[in-house]
Amino acid sequence: xxxxxxxxxxxxxxxxxxxxxxxxxxxxxxxxxEASDVPRRRVRGTGAMQHLLxxxxxxxxxxxxxxxxxSAAGARFWLHLFSADSGExxxxxxxxxLGMMRTGAAGGLAARCLSRPDARVAGIxxxxxxxxxxxxxxxxxxxxxxxxxxxxxxxKLQKFCADMAAESGVRVEAVESAEQAVRGSDxxxxxxxxxxxVLQGAWLADGVHVNAMGSNSLARRELDxxxxxxxxxxxxxxxxxxxxxxxDIVPGxxxxxxxxxxxxxxxxxxxxxxxxxxxxxxVSLFExxxxxxxxxxxxxxxxxxxKLSGLGQTLPY
Numbered sequence: 389x390x391x392x393x394x395x396x397x398x399x400x401x402x403x404x405x406x407x408x409x410x411x412x413x414x415x416x417x418x419x420x421x422e423a424s425d426v427p428r429r430r431v432r433g434t435g436a437m438q439h440l441l442x443x444x445x446x447x448x449x450x451x452x453x454x455x456x457x458x459s460a461a462g463a464r465f466w467l468h469l470f471s472a473d474s475g476e477x478x479x480x481x482x483x484x485x486l487g488m489m490r491t492g493a494a495g496g497l498a499a500r501c502l503s504r505p506d507a508r509v510a511g512i513x514x515x516x517x518x519x520x521x522x523x524x525x526x527x528x529x530x531x532x533x534x535x536x537x538x539x540x541x542x543x544k545l546q547k548f549c550a551d552m553a554a555e556s557g558v559r560v561e562a563v564e565s566a567e568q569a570v571r572g573s574d575x576x577x578x579x580x581x582x583x584x585x586v587l588q589g590a591w592l593a594d595g596v597h598v599n600a601m602g603s604n605s606l607a608r609r610e611l612d613x614x615x616x617x618x619x620x621x622x623x624x625x626x627x628x629x630x631x632x633x634x635x636d637i638v639p640g641x642x643x644x645x646x647x648x649x650x651x652x653x654x655x656x657x658x659x660x661x662x663x664x665x666x667x668x669x670x671v672s673l674f675e676x677x678x679x680x681x682x683x684x685x686x687x688x689x690x691x692x693x694x695k696l697s698g699l700g701q702t703l704p705y
Contacts, residue, residue: 390477391700393690398485401693404524407493407686412658414685419655422447425681427629435459441680446472450688454483454680467687477705479691483683490682492521494654495577495599498623498674500529501657501664503575503597508533511573513566513586515539515548518601519579526575527556535560538569567591578602578610589614594669603635604677611636617645619673621665623652626679633677
């Protein structure tokens with residue numbers, strides 16, 4: 389029988405170690421040709437937009453899609469899972485927390501593969517929902533001692549820093565500018581909805597790793613061209629998706645600054661098909677758009693946990 393998991397159910401079942409394991413499985417399977425992923429599609433209504441992502445993981449016996457809507461009222465997310473063998477419906481999962489955690493896990497895995505092992509300080513631009521996931525994942529993969537966080541709203545920033553210090557167990561400092569967050573950091577994260585760059589290449593030191601998490605459409609840009617050009621290595625969730633959605637990367641490609649062959653997929657790093665950084669002075673960049681295969685594999689893991697815990701409501705189909 390198919391079941392329905394609420395956000396409260398997901399919160400009881402999901403932690404960052406589970407998210408990291410599932411997202412690593414998802415990307416490695418994609419790199420080995422054992423999974424498929426369809427880039428996001430969007431349709432507009434009168435006052436809202438609908439977004440659809442699809443993927444299949446035959447080895448795990450599951451396929452599915454995530455649908456979400458965005459409007460002035462906010463965003464709403466659902467993940468639908470089906471048997472890859474019979475097409476039987478398996479689950480519908482409320483997917484706001486799930487999406488945040490899988491995005492955080494992707495950033496954590498990229499940092500594990502690409503940041504220097506001795507990274508201790510992380511600079512965060514953004515103090516929202518996605519920044520939380522990035523910080524939780526980074527503390528799981530690196531022995532960080534200090535976060536520096538900048539956001540435009542000072543009241544929101546102070547509360548965020550206090551909350552994240554308590555949750556992560558790491559010192560979290562509010563700073564007065566994006567540049568302050570970046571300067572002196574070993575890892576830099578942009579987790580914003582910016583339409584114009586919030587990070588400048590001139591701020592980046594040798595050896596830094598950057599997770600750029602917010603540019604999932606051509607209308608969004610978090611990094612200036614100098615920041616992208618500074619990267620010795622550019623990693624993406626998926627080349628196909630990045631070429632359609634990565635507002636940070638596409639301008640450089642169109643101007644011939646680099647070619648799509650320079651883009652390394654996260655799964656290729658995780659599966660050992662491609663090397664990571666070559667020296668401690670390399671600047672590495674992970675551009676994340678988010679993939680349905682991340683949702684599907686993590687959703688399948690949550691479904692198994694739900695069955696063991698007796699959580700979820702039976703659906704009438």
